Amino acid sequence: MSSNETPRGPVDSSRVPRYAGPATFARLPRLDEVGTTDVAVVGVPFDSGVSYRPGARFGGNAIREASRLLRPYNPAQDASPFALAQVADAGDIAANPFNINEAVETVEAAADELLGTGARLMTLGGDHTIALPLLRSVAKKHGPVALLHFDAHLDTWDTYFGAEYTHGTPFRRAVEEGILDTEALSHVGIRGPLYGKQDLTDDEKMGFGIVTSADVYRRGADEVADQLRQRIGNRPLYISIDIDCLDPAHAPGTGTPEAGGMTSRELLEILRGLSSCNLVSADVVEVAPAYDHAEITAVAASHTAYELTTIMSRQIAEARSK
Numbered sequence: 001m002s003s004n005e006t007p008r009g010p011v012d013s014s015r016v017p018r019y020a021g022p023a024t025f026a027r028l029p030r031l032d033e034v035g036t037t038d039v040a041v042v043g044v045p046f047d048s049g050v051s052y053r054p055g056a057r058f059g060g061n062a063i064r065e066a067s068r069l070l071r072p073y074n075p076a077q078d079a080s081p082f083a084l085a086q087v088a089d090a091g092d093i094a095a096n097p098f099n100i101n102e103a104v105e106t107v108e109a110a111a112d113e114l115l116g117t118g119a120r121l122m123t124l125g126g127d128h129t130i131a132l133p134l135l136r137s138v139a140k141k142h143g144p145v146a147l148l149h150f151d152a153h154l155d156t157w158d159t160y161f162g163a164e165y166t167h168g169t170p171f172r173r174a175v176e177e178g179i180l181d182t183e184a185l186s187h188v189g190i191r192g193p194l195y196g197k198q199d200l201t202d203d204e205k206m207g208f209g210i211v212t213s214a215d216v217y218r219r220g221a222d223e224v225a226d227q228l229r230q231r232i233g234n235r236p237l238y239i240s241i242d243i244d245c246l247d248p249a250h251a252p253g254t255g256t257p258e259a260g261g262m263t264s265r266e267l268l269e270i271l272r273g274l275s276s277c278n279l280v281s282a283d284v285v286e287v288a289p290a291y292d293h294a295e296i297t298a299v300a301a302s303h304t305a306y307e308l309t310t311i312m313s314r315q316i317a318e319a320r321s322k
């Protein structure tokens, strides 16, 4: 969208019932209906990198279905994200389920193409493997980026069954490849059993700071967001959200659930506290609808993507008004 065009927004749910018609994210237009977009919401139906329960390949469409109930004004950030900038649903990236290396290349190439049009990406996963090719693509454009990673798990392990590209290893690969700004790396929501204490030492050596799930509970969302914001400054920021950062009570539909997690309220509040950060792209991954109940997880994920999209749209509008 050029700066003087009005963005095309979602289908009006006071005229067309929100449960009617095929689902796009937030009932927004498809990318082919608008030509170009400022924020591309893109699905990656890929889950061949998982270590436990499969099913996140269906996550993107579950989030789209649950997002029918989102409304156009976001009071928590005082913004109408779909009026401030064009947001459109770019459909799915067709990644090979039988060849992880090829899938990783496909995701990177598709992300290159979308980012090349000037769009920011709001990716709906898929398992966490896909964060690596997305980060590669974002780093080609912005250089090494700050990373804020919400997850129960570190995802900085080395290999599984000798495989380098899995959902437990994307951030170790990213550090090895030099595509992250090691001055500004944080995990939020970490908890649960590890393979050994070495996991933590290795992670720290890579440059990560950890805010555990219990830290969020004890210190509160505002203080955590303040601390994260200070660490990130105005660096280009990528946010990767594994929905298992939430407690299984708030997100049962996921492949590797861990007890003792954050509430969806805490996650959304931390994100709102980061609204001034320079968010260049983001993902929400690991939604596995087969284990979900009454769309609990998909609703939480759709609201999470809504807050992230709002941050991006506000920044795009602010940059244009300067």
Ligand SMILES: N=C(N)NCCCC(=O)O
Binding pocket: 051, 052, 128, 153, 155, 167, 168, 242, 244, 255, 256, 286
């Ligand atoms: N990224 C997610 N969701 N999980 C990683 C868990 C890896 C493991 O099974 O040790």
Ligand SMILES: [Zn+2]
Binding pocket: 151, 152, 153, 242, 244, 245, 256, 286
């Ligand atoms: Zn996880």
Ligand SMILES: [Zn+2]
Binding pocket: 128, 151, 153, 155, 167, 242, 286
């Ligand atoms: Zn993860």
